[in-house]
Amino acid sequence: MQTAEIHRRWLDFFAKRGHTVVPSASLVSDDPSLLFTVAGMVPFVPYLTGLVPAPFPRATSVQKCIRTLDIDEVGKTPRHGTFFQMCGNFSFGDYFKEQAITFAWDLLTTSEDDGGLGFDPKDLWVTVYEEDDEARDIWRRVAGLTDERIQGLGKDTNYWSTGQPGPAGPCSEIFFDRGPAYGIDGGPATDDDRYVEIWNLVFMQYLRGEGTGKADFDILGDLPKKNIDTGMGLERVAFLKQGVENMYEIDQVRPVLDRAAQLAGKTYGAVHDDDVRLRVIADHVRSALMLMSDGVTPSNEGRGYILRRLMRRTVRAMRLLGVDHATFPELFTVSRDAMKAAYPEVEKDFPRISQLAYAEEETFLRTLVAGTGILDTAVSNTQRAGKKELAGDTAFLLHDTYGFPIDLTLEMAEEAGLSVDRHAFDSLMADQRSRAKADAKAKKTALADLSVYSSFRSLGETVFTGYTELETESSVLGLIVDGASVSKATEGQIAEIILGATALYAESGGQDADAGTIVGPGYELDVLDVQKPVKGLISHKVLVRSGEVGVGAPATSLVDHDYRRGARQAHSGTHIIHAALRQVLGSNAHQSGSYNKAGYLRLDFSWNQALSPETRTEIEEISNNAIRQNFEVTTREMPLAEAKALGAMALFGEKYGDTVRVVDIDGPWSRELCAGTHVTSSAEIGMINLVSEASVGSTNRRVESLVGLEAFRDLAVERTIVSQLSGSLKTPREQLPEKIADLMANLKAAEKRIAAFEARAVLDKVPALLESAARHGAVTVVAQDAGTLNSADDLRLLVTTVRERLGSDPAVVALAARAGDKPVVIVATNQAARDTGANAGALAKTAAGVLGGGGGGKADLAQGGGTDVDAIPAALNAVISGIGG
Missing domain, CATH: 3.10.310.40 (Diaminopimelate Epimerase; Chain A, domain 1)
Structure with a gap:
């Protein structure tokens, strides 16, 4: 019997018995406490609890459900699936126990020819709540079951409540005996796979009080109206009626499994691990199809994250079966054909669904190529070191940079016999969230989900021309608005724009992004930010000042000359201060971080005590002397090993490729690996003015400096203040410190006299x-x-x-x-x-x-x-x- 036929028979049976047929609600639950519809009764909760008057006395439905709490069991047991269909019949103060039991028994045991499901009564067992003698008596009378086939169980299994004060009541469950080949005798109480639960009847008749757990609560009394909530698992009945071993082999699921096996060149039933993977694929593809048919789209949050996880687990399972190319065009098409008889909407919406699914797979395949290599290397290194736990920072790198969900890393590590340092991973995630909240600009968090960049990155790396030119002609490769790829952006919109080449510097290496504009035929864009969302790709965040820009349009990137000049001064100034620090303090004063933009720089360095005023002055003098000497600044690219052999300094923790850019100031005096923009001679920096020095940790200090024109302006302000003080105090500039010290001493003495006077007045x-x-x-x-x-x-x-x-x-x-x-x-x-x-x-x-x-x-x-x-x-x-x- 086909699954769609069981579906049809259920609704026909109850419709003929006065039930209103209610279409399945969306998988996206209206209940704000639920991401998805997780049970057949969820849409009826307001009626069952009395919160809303029921519009009908009795109802029936076949409800789509998603439940992922047991996702790790998918494929390993005959009955765990993430998507399932729950056949339900409900009474809202209409009929109760006897009629509910009668309906269930009649539908299950009536012959197929007469519209029933045709189960043999000798294969059916029931359980009741151990104190529910009424239900036990009804089963004896209605079904003719012996006491041996009616097993009484406790509150923890056969009593329903929401877990909070409110409606509650005993349950009665119906089980099918698969026979001695599947386990020991003894009925459902043996809790064996031999006995498969197919139907649960909840007799909602009492009001429960406060309590904890499934059994620790008091019954306060009867409900004003007694309700019936029953559910039959459609997939479970289907695999029993179709004579197959599990729910993955039913007609709505098996075609996907078979197609996956064909693509992988595998024979289902030959190898246990392969069978588990094939069942996972079959389940997850169907679940993803149904979620997308109800409007869920892949993302990194909430429902979208669950969908993305299902799809990525599918891709991962196919790779473990030896298939590393895209398979969704095959698998989703097969799943559509298997489900459309019961849900015609999946065929109608398939163009939209397939577009989302195929794009998600292509993105993740690219992610897997990069991430799997990193993970495999980390696993090998961990095993070689004799360790059993993969480092948390590796898991974080995979998640943060390559889009690997942590659960996928956990799975892949487990397959290699390793665990993951989850505590360290969670700590890094928490730190990242804290940094994001503290970042006033929120530049990185404002970028779209990384998967949106995959198609643009596949076209090649963005060419950066800004080292040699401040204006570059190119074309628009892509546009992103609100995290989604679009074909155009119009006046007033904020968008991200991807160009084939750009002169605008993207924030990196401590240097802030360039300021500038992007112009083309009929449009002008103000550049708000420039970032590298993925390696090799530059994205410009822009405000469309005028006109309309579309994909494919010519585009010229224009760098703000004054801003770039200031940025170059600041970045070269950072290198000079670093060299001066090491000259004064020694080689242990190593740069640990930096940030620079036009007119300003800060540099963090390893040191554990404050710098004296004399030391600060010395560093500032050495830096400005280097500027006055007009040292040559050169840049060159070379292999990393060669650069290190030359003594080029690398920023601790920074990642470098095989080929690096080396920036020299007066040859070896300052030689660092750096991809930033720099002046061509030190005199172009103009001036360095150290304005602060402070601690940023027990072993790190930070100096801040103004550079170039900003440094001059700050000194000019100080000169004005000194001049005003000198005039007000009628004291030459060089005598101001002594004069102010005298005034402060006199003030403190006066304050003491006043305090003594006031104290005497109080004591009086x-x-x-x-x-x-x-x-x-x-x-x-x-x-x-x-x-x-x-x-x-x-x-x-x-x-x-x-x-x-x-x-x-x-x-x-x-x-x-x-x-x-x-x-x-x-x-x-x-x-x-x-x-x-x-x-x-x-x-x-x-x-x-x-x-x-x-x-x-x-x-x-x-x-x-x-x-x-x-x-x-x-x-x-x-x-x-x-x-x-």
Whole structure:
């Protein structure tokens, strides 16, 4: 019996019994807590829970479902699939247990000729909840089953709930016995593959309370309406009715498996591992087809990521079978033909589906070529070193640079007998997310998903002409808007544009992207950013200032001359400062990072202590002397080994190819590997002005410098400030430091005198406060409003002084004051008072509550505050009451 026929019979059976036939909902669930429709009852949850009144008393459907939690079991068991169809019949307060059981038994055991599924009753077993005697009795009466064939099981298997307070109820499940060839006797309770669950009936009749797990909850009572939610696994029934071994061999799935085996030159059933891979392919192709038919597209997030994972696992499985070319045009076409009888939409939408699928496969095939080589090398090195765990940074490189999902790396490592340092991978991923959030420009995160660049990169590398020219004619190879490839971009849009050649420098090697424009017939583009999203490809982020630009149009890239001049000055200036640092500090001061743009540079270097002012001055003098000497700056390309033999310095952690570019300033004085743009002689830099030096870690320092005209402007500003100070203080420039030091000393002395005067004024209040002391039980209490004070510090001085003057007998001091237009209260206790139970922290908290704020502290001294200064008397009374007097 074909799967589509079982589908049809199900709906016909229940339609004839008064059920409304409800079409399958989309695989994309409306439930915001779910990515997909994971069960047949999901679309009916609002009706079953009573959240929404049911529009019909009873309903039936064959619901498409996607579930990937058990994706690792796909192909290994006879019943695990990512896409499956759940046949369901539902009652919303209409019929209940007896009729639901009767419907199930009738459909299963009625002969095929009479419209049923034709199962032999002797092959069917059922389970019920162990306390559900009612269901057990119904099965005896309706089906004539013996007690041996009705097995009672516990809450963990035969009781349904959402996992939260709400509807709940016992279940009854129907199993098919495949016979002794598949396992031991004993019924479903043996939990063996011999007994295949084909139908589950949920009797939703109770209201459950709070609890944890599947069984730890209380039943609070009956539901106002008893509902029925049942489900029959279409694929499971199909493989039993078709006499095959598993769901991968049914008519809707097997054609894909057979075509994959044919493409791979394999015989299904010959080799276990190959069989598992063929079943994975058959399952995943069908799942991907159905997801795309419901509008899901491959991406790196959410549903799109699940789809991409299924498709990439398929490609990977085909490669393991020895097929390294594109197979989706074959496999998806076969799956379409197998599914169109039940779902005609897959044939109607196939042009769109196939375009997405084929492009995704081509992209991933290119990814695999690069990534697999890297992974194979890493695996070999790991095994050769006698280790069992692949480094997390390797997994991260594959994910971040080559688009390898981590699960694919895990699978490939497992096949080689290795695990992956997942903790290190997760840590690197977390660091990457943190960096992305901290990057105000968000340049790299603004780039589209890497797969969109694959077709452009396949045309060859972008030619960079900017070393020798600032204007280059080329053509538009591609346009990207909102992460998708488009044919044109119009005025006002922000887009990415790919050119065959460009004079605009892409951000790399610490150098910021060039500024400039791109122009062509009828359009002008402002360049916002230039990046290298994948190796060898340059992408320009642009604003279409005017006109419309289309793929294939002529394009001229124009570099902003002033910006490039400043960028070249800054990058060459970075090399000069690096050389000066090493000359002053020694070879251990090695560059660990840099960033430069027009007029500005920063350089990080390995060093563990701050530079003295004298050292900074020396470095700055050496740098500017190198500029004054007008050293020649040369660039040349050579093999990496030759460059290293010449002593060229490489940036730690930077990746270099076999051929590198070497930049010399005065020959070996500064010789570094660098792909940036540079001046032709050091005098072009103009000037270097070190403006800061600071720590960026326990073993790294950072210097920042302005370069060229920006350096001059900064010094000009300082000259103006010095001139103004000299005039205001009537002091020659060279005597300003001494004059300012004298003024600061005089100011500090005056501040001390003022503070002493204010302290005396505060302490003058002490005698009057001591006179206000009153006994409250065994405790002497001073609780007064101290008026207006400059700060809480003054109030604290006053409180602690009064406490000292009260001596060693039990004493509590609670003073309030107005400080900065806000009420402040401070409470102090001595040891004797604390021995009686007085607690300053609790008393301050009480007073602060009256003041409209909060407070607390230690038992001996505490502070509080608030907003209501008029409540100070009440707050002090609350303290007195809290003491107990």
